[in-house]
Amino acid sequence: MKKPLFRFLPLIILVIAIAVAYAFDLHHALSLESLNAQKDKFQALTETHPILAPIIFVALYTACVALSLPIATLLTLLGGFLFGLAAGTLLVVIGATLGATIVFLIAKTALGETLREKAGPFYKKIESNMKDNAIGYLLFMRLVPLFPFVAVNVVPALFNVSLSVFFFTTFFGIIPGSAVYVYFGQQLGAIDSLGDIISPSMLLAFALLGLFALIPTLYKQLRNRKARVATS
Template structure:
């Protein structure tokens, strides 16, 4: 069996086997409220004799129960409150639950999520883009409102491109209120007659209202962006009804974009790294930028295929990256434009063809699946160490030649892309981050094809300078 396939599915197989063992062995029949109440004296003695080990063991047990999606979380939460008190019990439960949920999330994302994203259609991509952009609000809502099954909330985000950090943080903080309430109730474990009596209507309403507060930022952004989306939809309808006009609009966009590139992109240097710098102040003041943006956003990318599609989205990525810098007035690093839980590439979106597109979506859902690694040297992330921004737009008729030239130029840049030092070859971190795109992980083989490197050379990765690629 292929090692990559084995690595991808083995954790899922193990999880399924362990779940099967838990249910078929009779273990689940023994874990119930009456059994726990009957053993509470023994358990208290154990905690008293081994306090640190007991907390660690309980936390690990909780993590395992969550990772295996066993329906005993409520019972364990009550037990945690009973054994360790409301504060320490809450801490142990939250840590264990977050660890278990994260394990399940990673397994689901690896086994199912990645494959689903590769094969998904436009509807899925639209939902995934919205989910990714508003991950914090959606995740907090689902964690705070106890109406959603915990195991389901652990898995669904993995299918819709939610990133690990916001997932873990919103899980950790989102489950604290409910955990504290149930851990506090658990202090009186001996008086509880039934688990079903714990979730009163008043409690459910309170948590639901708390969850709704988490959605306020997303609702606000949706209302704020409604006019932009409506304008984009109108543009799409006009483009569909008048394809010739759509073509003229894009040609006009390319003409304006080429003029801007020629006027404001020129060679620069920082700390020994040569790059094509952008005069962002000059670009921002030029009215051609605003006109070009309007023309791009009313385009009809769905009508393009092959090299036309590739060229369109490379141009869109590079232009919108500059638009982001210009709009926000950032002059130090594009990374400053990210949010607490989001990167600048996922935080900002533009309504194009009736759908919000982030830079992340364009790169990872449209351009990378094309399967041409040379694209990595055509898209520019507004940073010194990024492959250079070309001083002309990409066009279908010359795309192959342009991409080859970009690779050749990049390979010759010893400051940020490739440098030989004896038997060691220092290369850009692009070859590390996107290794699978270069001959399916054969980075040396790809470099051998394009740069004639020694296949026995030792690879090391250069530091990446995220400073803004502005002119000196």
């Protein structure tokens, strides 16, 4: 009895933390207007505390992602404004990866183990396919900005993807998208709407990049299918 309870404890704590964050309206704590109004103050604090500021930024970004607060895009823009393209992208990617990993580990411990204990053959088949092709699938989902970030954190956990694969694909998969927002964040005052940042052509470019990452996986599956047909 204690073991299942302990397994679900991190998930319970996370759900309570998310509920508290939303109850205190933290998901509305930051807006493009407030960011522009306070940007000079944030910049002054960053210049005054050049070592502490990046650490606090990463911690805030990690908490934002772990609590599924919909302000990560705004924090990414702020990162570009405060730290520039290279450092800003690195800090954003570190914070996002750490936050995503927290959610992944909690979901894997609480939900993934339970699913595996009660799973039937259909789940086992999906789990096997997911584990064999996890890098291609996850890179595709990270590169193409159509999949909800929190969903891509949880789904791999349900199908027993390893921590190392999840961490690798998250870290490298979110670099292109993060770099775009960080780049635009450098001209924070000139942005009137978040919709001005991502154009249809940019979405297409990300989609093609995701498909490119998926090519080795598709080739592997095609080769395995041909091998099965040849031996049947």
